[in-house]
Amino acid sequence: MKSLKKSSIKLTASVKAVIAQFHQLPNNERVSNIVKRVEALDEYEVDILFKNVMQEFSHRHKNFEELLIDNFYRVEKISEEHANFSHNKKLLLGAFLTKEYSFQAAALFNPSIVPHPDQTGLQTGEQRFVMSLRATGEGHISSIIFKTGIVDQQGLVTLDESSGFFSVLKKECKPELENLPDTNYNLISPLNISLSEKVIFPSAKCESMGMEDLRLVKFADGENFCYYGTYTAYDGKNIRTMLLETNDFSFFRIRPLYGNAINDKGMALFPEKVNGKFVICSRQGSEKLSIMFSDDLYKWENYQLLREPEFNWEFVQIGNCGSPIKTDKGWLLLTHGVGAMRKYVISAVLLDLKDPSKVIGRLTKPMIVADEEEREGYVPNVVYTCGMLKHDKLLIIPYAVSDFATVFASVEIDEILSEMQ
Numbered sequence: 001m002k003s004l005k006k007s008s009i010k011l012t013a014s015v016k017a018v019i020a021q022f023h024q025l026p027n028n029e030r031v032s033n034i035v036k037r038v039e040a041l042d043e044y045e046v047d048i049l050f051k052n053v054m055q056e057f058s059h060r061h062k063n064f065e066e067l068l069i070d071n072f073y074r075v076e077k078i079s080e081e082h083a084n085f086s087h088n089k090k091l092l093l094g095a096f097l098t099k100e101y102s103f104q105a106a107a108l109f110n111p112s113i114v115p116h117p118d119q120t121g122l123q124t125g126e127q128r129f130v131m132s133l134r135a136t137g138e139g140h141i142s143s144i145i146f147k148t149g150i151v152d153q154q155g156l157v158t159l160d161e162s163s164g165f166f167s168v169l170k171k172e173c174k175p176e177l178e179n180l181p182d183t184n185y186n187l188i189s190p191l192n193i194s195l196s197e198k199v200i201f202p203s204a205k206c207e208s209m210g211m212e213d214l215r216l217v218k219f220a221d222g223e224n225f226c227y228y229g230t231y232t233a234y235d236g237k238n239i240r241t242m243l244l245e246t247n248d249f250s251f252f253r254i255r256p257l258y259g260n261a262i263n264d265k266g267m268a269l270f271p272e273k274v275n276g277k278f279v280i281c282s283r284q285g286s287e288k289l290s291i292m293f294s295d296d297l298y299k300w301e302n303y304q305l306l307r308e309p310e311f312n313w314e315f316v317q318i319g320n321c322g323s324p325i326k327t328d329k330g331w332l333l334l335t336h337g338v339g340a341m342r343k344y345v346i347s348a349v350l351l352d353l354k355d356p357s358k359v360i361g362r363l364t365k366p367m368i369v370a371d372e373e374e375r376e377g378y379v380p381n382v383v384y385t386c387g388m389l390k391h392d393k394l395l396i397i398p399y400a401v402s403d404f405a406t407v408f409a410s411v412e413i414d415e416i417l418s419e420m421q
Helices: 028-039 043-060 064-074 087-096 413-418
Strands: 005-012 018-022 098-102 107-115 127-136 142-151 157-159 170-172 185-188 198-200 210-221 224-234 239-246 251-256 278-284 288-294 304-307 317-320 325-327 330-338 344-351 359-362 389-391 394-401 405-412
Touching (some): 018 064, 028 087, 043 064, 064 098, 087 098, 107 389, 127 389
Parallel strands (some): 142 210
Antiparallel strands (some): 018 098, 127 142, 239 251, 317 330
16 A cells, blocks of 8 residues: 555553552452451551551552552452451551552554544544554453554554553443343443543453453444444353443443354444444454344344455454444445465455445555564564544545554555555
8 A cells, every 4th residue: 555654653562551450369268368457557657557558559550549549348258257347447458458450561452443422522523533452461351452643644643641540441230230140241441530441340150351442433323423442252161252332431331242143253233224234344263254134233043154264464364353343335334354374464445325235345565564673572563453533535544463562553444445456
């Protein structure tokens, strides 16, 4: 692609990006022992120890005391021996039950991108966006984070500055949710944190080892819109496709997808219904690109084959790279292909507007490949994205390089379409 431009912006994983979370100890006896040890401290020792904790850690987290007291109350049902603890002793016990976790120490990759719900205060030709990223830390556990920024009239990307603080969103425990399965829950975020400070960390058993590759899409239903994001939940052995739903990125609903067709990774929802039905592009059999239609957003029973590996750079596997965008000529869908030596590339296909089960165009060569500077990383020789942004006549494509960093590329939509065969 002659007009494909790679940006100098690069987001890399950082061990300094930490969250404070409840320390999941392997058994209740250890927790009880910790409680007894703290209980035995006199108030003078408590004050000294808690002062040291505050001096060392409070500047690294927002709402630090609130977090400690929350973790204190998480063990209240396990042991009643600390009911008469002083306030500082409760906070100190909370500190012993809290750990710092560097959630992106290993990798920061596989981005998706959507228009921001707030497009006010911009210059002519600018667009504000929300970008999600998969962050991987200790134990290879993946979580979801967000970045925000602006694309200007020329397609140049500027990221909003980060505060350096991060907070895990809380799992909502309401009476109406208590009887729902572990795969149904809500997440709420504090009012005083920005979107770029929010971390969605695994909260359910089915995703205990990771929430992988969120594919965000701004979904329009007439005049109304919301945001959906499919992701892969992983418990260490099994995978499950989940759906994140939000209107404004302050309150999130997590729900499972189910049905006979939900049996692989890489589900990407179309940005609107087609012929009155929801549409998803997916991967089936771990190697083929498929499409499915449903009247029910959550239930998917059947799928149709779209494409199977054809070119040598996709002999191992082909799949989507997020939700398609609508053009005058058809649905433009980015794809990923895997070739020799597990080399990932990004290409594209064009689907019929009225019947997206028909492939009406395809690129016969990759659009994005890893250059020499992008080949080395956590997983070598990989370029990958989970979404793109339509910006006037341009496509803005954030993509991961070898699973250790994320960069941006832009290309003219008409050039992609003109090269379709």
